[in-house]
Amino acid sequence: MLKVERLHHSYGKAEILKNIDLGVERGEVFVTIGPTGSGKTTLLRLVGLMERPTSGYIYFDGHQVNNSERQRLEIRRRMAMVSQKPAVFNASVFDNVAYGLKIRKENGASLRHKVMNALETVGLSGYERRDARTLSGGETQRVALARAIVIEPELLLLDEPTANLDPVSTSHIEKLVTDVIKKSDMTVMMSTHDMFQGQRLAHRMGVLIGGEILQTGDPREIFSLPQSRKIAEFVGVENMLGGVIASNTEGIVDIKLHGAVVEAISNLGVGERVYACVRPEEITLARTKESTSARNSFSGEITRIVLFGPLARIELDCGFLLVALITKRSAEEMNLQTGDRIYASFKATGVHVIKG
Amino acid sequence: MHAIADAFVLAVKMIFTGDPEVYGITARTLEISISSTLIGALLFVPLGCLIYFNNFRGKRLLISIIQTCYSLPTVFVGLLVFLVFSRAGPLGIFGIMFTPQVMVIGQVILIGPIVIGLTISAVSGVSPAIRETAISLGASRLQSVWAVLKEARFAVLTAVMVGFGRAISEVGLALMVGGNIRGYTRVLTTAISLETGKGEVALSLALGFILVALALIVTVLANRFLRVKEADVAQSRAPTS
Numbered sequence: 001m002l003k004v005e006r007l008h009h010s011y012g013k014a015e016i017l018k019n020i021d022l023g024v025e026r027g028e029v030f031v032t033i034g035p036t037g038s039g040k041t042t043l044l045r046l047v048g049l050m051e052r053p054t055s056g057y058i059y060f061d062g063h064q065v066n067n068s069e070r071q072r073l074e075i076r077r078r079m080a081m082v083s084q085k086p087a088v089f090n091a092s093v094f095d096n097v098a099y100g101l102k103i104r105k106e107n108g109a110s111l112r113h114k115v116m117n118a119l120e121t122v123g124l125s126g127y128e129r130r131d132a133r134t135l136s137g138g139e140t141q142r143v144a145l146a147r148a149i150v151i152e153p154e155l156l157l158l159d160e161p162t163a164n165l166d167p168v169s170t171s172h173i174e175k176l177v178t179d180v181i182k183k184s185d186m187t188v189m190m191s192t193h194d195m196f197q198g199q200r201l202a203h204r205m206g207v208l209i210g211g212e213i214l215q216t217g218d219p220r221e222i223f224s225l226p227q228s229r230k231i232a233e234f235v236g237v238e239n240m241l242g243g244v245i246a247s248n249t250e251g252i253v254d255i256k257l258h259g260a261v262v263e264a265i266s267n268l269g270v271g272e273r274v275y276a277c278v279r280p281e282e283i284t285l286a287r288t289k290e291s292t293s294a295r296n297s298f299s300g301e302i303t304r305i306v307l308f309g310p311l312a313r314i315e316l317d318c319g320f321l322l323v324a325l326i327t328k329r330s331a332e333e334m335n336l337q338t339g340d341r342i343y344a345s346f347k348a349t350g351v352h353v354i355k356g
Numbered sequence: 357m358h359a360i361a362d363a364f365v366l367a368v369k370m371i372f373t374g375d376p377e378v379y380g381i382t383a384r385t386l387e388i389s390i391s392s393t394l395i396g397a398l399l400f401v402p403l404g405c406l407i408y409f410n411n412f413r414g415k416r417l418l419i420s421i422i423q424t425c426y427s428l429p430t431v432f433v434g435l436l437v438f439l440v441f442s443r444a445g446p447l448g449i450f451g452i453m454f455t456p457q458v459m460v461i462g463q464v465i466l467i468g469p470i471v472i473g474l475t476i477s478a479v480s481g482v483s484p485a486i487r488e489t490a491i492s493l494g495a496s497r498l499q500s501v502w503a504v505l506k507e508a509r510f511a512v513l514t515a516v517m518v519g520f521g522r523a524i525s526e527v528g529l530a531l532m533v534g535g536n537i538r539g540y541t542r543v544l545t546t547a548i549s550l551e552t553g554k555g556e557v558a559l560s561l562a563l564g565f566i567l568v569a570l571a572l573i574v575t576v577l578a579n580r581f582l583r584v585k586e587a588d589v590a591q592s593r594a595p596t597s
Contacts, residue, residue, distance in 0.1 A: 050491060073496050081492035087485035090507050099503075100493040147493060157492075 001026040001187045002047065002155060007056030009042055016042045018211045020056070024155075024204075029181055029188045031219075033198040034208035035234060040191035041084065041159050043208065047189060048081045048157045061154070077104065080153040084160040086144030088135070093119070094128035096143055100151040118150035122176055138169030145173070149180055156180075158190040162197065170197075177201060195235050199223065207231050224279070225352055232277050232354060238323040239278040242356060245270050252348065259319050263295040264351035273356035280325035282350035285314065286343045287334060297345040298322065302338050305331065312336075316344055363561030370562055377539075382566055385543040388456050389524040390574075392463035396471050396523075397516045399464070404475025404515075405501050419476060425469030434532035437462040441533065454535035459543075462529045467519035474515030478508040510582060517578055524571055544570075 007020040017039045024030040032040050045051045047058060049065065049072050058065045060075050080100065089096050097115045101107075106114070119125050122142040127135075132143060141161060148156060158177065162170040174197065181188055191208075192198050198205050199219040206216040207226075215227045226232040232240055243257040248270055255262045255276050262276045289297065300318030307313075312331035316322045322344055336342070370378045407418065439445050441453050441461075452458045482504045490503035505512060527545035534541035536550060544567045551560040 048492060050488065069497070073494075076491070077494040080494070083485070083488070083492065085485070087483055087489045089486065089489070089503065099490070103490075103493070103495050103499045151494065 001028070001061060002189065003057075003059040004047065005057040005059070007043075007046060007058070008054045009039075009046060009051075009056075010054050016211050017046070017053075020213055022206055022213055022216060024187060024189055026154075026187050027185050029190065029201055029203045030206065031198040031202035031204075032189070032191045032206045032208045032213075033195050033234075034191075034193065036193055038208045039211040040193075040208055044081065044157050044159050044189065044191055047155075048079060049076045050081070077151075078153060079155040079157060080148035080151055081157040082141075082144045082148050082159065082161055084163050086140055088132035088140060088143060090133060091131075092128065093124065093130045093132050093135070093143055096132045097128075097146045097150055100147060104151065114150050115146075118146040121149065121180065122146040123172075138165055138172065141165060141169065141173055142176070145176060145180075149184075149186075152184070152186075154187060156186050156188045158188065160191055160193065163193070174200060195223070207234065209234060226277065226354065228354055229275055229356065232275065232352075237277045237352075238280050239276075239283075239321075241276040241278070241320055243274060243276060245272045245274055253353070255353070257320055260298060262351060263348040264353050265348055266353035268353060268355065275354050275356050277352040277354060278322075278346055278350060280313065280323045283322065283324035283344050283346045285324055285326060285334065285336070286345070289343050290345075292345060293347065294345040295348040296351070297343055299341060299343050302336060302340045302342065305336060305338060307331075316342070318344065359557055360561060363558045364565060366558050367562035367565040371566065378563070378566070380539060381542055381544055381547050381563070382570065384456065384541075385524065385545075385567070386570065388459050388530075388543060389463065389520060392460045392467065392523045393516060393520040395460065396464045396467045396519050400468050400471035400519075401475050401505070401512060401515070404472040405479060405505065407472065408476045408479050409501055419473070422469045422473045422476075426473060428466065428469060429528070430466060430526040431528035431532065433462055433466045434529035437465065437529065437533050453533065454537060454541060456534070456541055459530055459534040459541060462533050463523040463526070466526060466529060467522050470522060471515050471519040474518060475512055478511030478515055479504050481511060482507045513578060513582055517575055520574060521571060524567070524574075 002024040004020055004022050007017055008015070009017040020043060032043060034040050046053050052067070060078070063075070065072060065075060089099065094115055097118055098111055101111050101114060115128070116125070119128060122145055124139065124142055124146065135143060145161070161177070162173050165173065177188070178201065180186065190201065202219050204216060205219050205222050207214045207222060209230050214231050215222060222231070223235050226235055226237060229240065241257050241262060243255040243262065245266070245268055246254045246256040246261065248266070248268070251265055251267055253264055253266045253268065255264060255274060264276055266274070268274060284294070289299070298318040300316035300322060302314060303317050304315040305312060307328055310328050312326055312328045314324045314326065314331065314336065316324065324344055407415065437458065440447050441450065441458050442448055443453070486507050487500045487504050490500040495503060525545065527549055530536070530541070530543050530546050531549065534543070534546065536542050536546040544563050548560045548563045551563065
């Protein structure tokens with residue numbers, strides 16, 4: 001459906017996008033995640049043909065997008081984009097939603113029917129005569145979404161559609177996006193800095209950091225097997241223990257940290273500088289040193305306990321900092337207090353090794 | 357004060373008794389200034405957009421020059437048009453000197469800078485996001501500019517109205533290239549100038565009142581036209597569900 005090859009883009013001397021390669025299949029939801037300023041918006045604008053790249057190629061539905069204004073317009077009319085802070089025309093909600101159809105020369109009953117349907121989809125039936133500028137942020141975003149889906153684009157581009165919304169509006173928009181995708185065979189390319197949103201909506205994700213796509217894959221893959229330290233940091237791997245591989249026996253490695261050794265699975269060679277990443281929820285805590293199948297066990301002192309919702313986040317000083325996530329109930333049953341010495345253990349298979 | 361009051365009475369009398377000469381002059385005034393305003397709007401609103409939406413060398417300088425020309429003296433424009441359209445001038449073969457047509461041409465030139473300049477201010481007041489939104493929904497270049505113009509409709513109308521004000525109130529150009537020919541190119545301003553010269557102050561004042569009233573009526577109508585369109589939206593600000 002969409003293919004991007006060796007895409008570069010700069011504004012003056014600032015290089016915003018570097019060598020982007022990616023492909024989006026028809027009917028797929030592709031989400032680019034990355035921190036603010038990583039080039040997500042620019043990438044969408046280039047794909048949406050709102051701007052011309054400094055160099056590189058974009059293919060839409062098998063056709064290479066060239067420089068002819070006419071071809072660009074033709075392709076642009078097969079997509080629609082919703083921006084992060086949508087602007088509404090100084091007109092009624094109806095006229096705002098009808099805009100894309102009107103410029104495609106649609107009118108009369110079919111236009112009215114489509115607009116009303118789109119408004120119903122986004123839950124704004126009855127709003128059609130309202131002045132679009134008097135709407136709330138969430139409503140405005142829904143009008144923007146209706147305005148885009150009413151033209152039944154083959155490719156829908158969403159640039160951080162919930163970045164400026166409260167949690168209720170956010171979940172509303174997310175639900176809408178999922179519904180719209182389910183109902184039609186629209187392909188969606190979306191950007192977000194909220195990795196959990198990415199995880200909820202994406203079929204496939206691309207991590208865009210510093211203008212480069214560092215990793216693409218399904219959300220589970222990206223969250224559990226980040227390929228580099230930058231990605232691991234961005235997706236919230238809290239335990240990243242820097243060390244050196246001391247031995248490798250048939251894929252089981254010993255990673256030497258400061259005064260400790262972590263056992264993990266990796267095919268990297270001895271002497272390689274690595275990070276051992278352990279997701280906090282992979283760590284189990286115990287009062288006594290038990291013998292379990294977990295290959296890694298460390299004793300440490302609790303330095304901090306933070307409760308949020310049903311979970312407790314426990315910070316341990318084991319000679320290195322280790323963060324564990326357990327349920328609040330189990331923290332209470334174990335009567336964990338700051339200053340207590342306890343044992344933290346995790347399996348060798350729970351460690352994800354990335355090159356340092 | 358007496359003179360003004362008398363003139364007012366005379367003006368009212370002339371309007372209601374249907375003095376054919378006054379009616380003729382008034383109709384001609386409207387005809388000429390509305391023609392030049394409409395032609396000016398059709399030419400210069402798009403030209404203003406063309407300047408605003410394109411980037412080229414000397415754009416700022418050009419805009420400064422246009423703004424300077426807001427106060428172009430009417431007699432100076434009159435002189436130029438005279439030189440171009442008089443028998444010996446480059447366009448003398450058209451033989452339209454001292455006709456309403458040449459007055460319209462002169463007025464179009466006169467209001468050009470104002471309409472262009474105020475159109476540029478009008479569209480520059482619209483957030484760039486409007487044009488981007490239009491484009492992201494599939495608008496062509498032209499359609500996206502149209503979306504911006506629609507957004508700036510009040511300010512653009514103001515530009516056109518200011519142009520109309522300048523056209524209907526100018527006298528220097530009308531006198532020089534129109535010639536103030538009775539029943540043909542005599543308009544309210546040239547008539548006032550002539551009658552004042554003849555010492556007919558009351559008549560001049562009466563014509564002046566008519567002129568002001570005309571300007572007022574046209575402005576009110578234009579605003580009313582916009583408000584009616586606006587009311588479609590404003591009427592139902594409250595949610596209907």
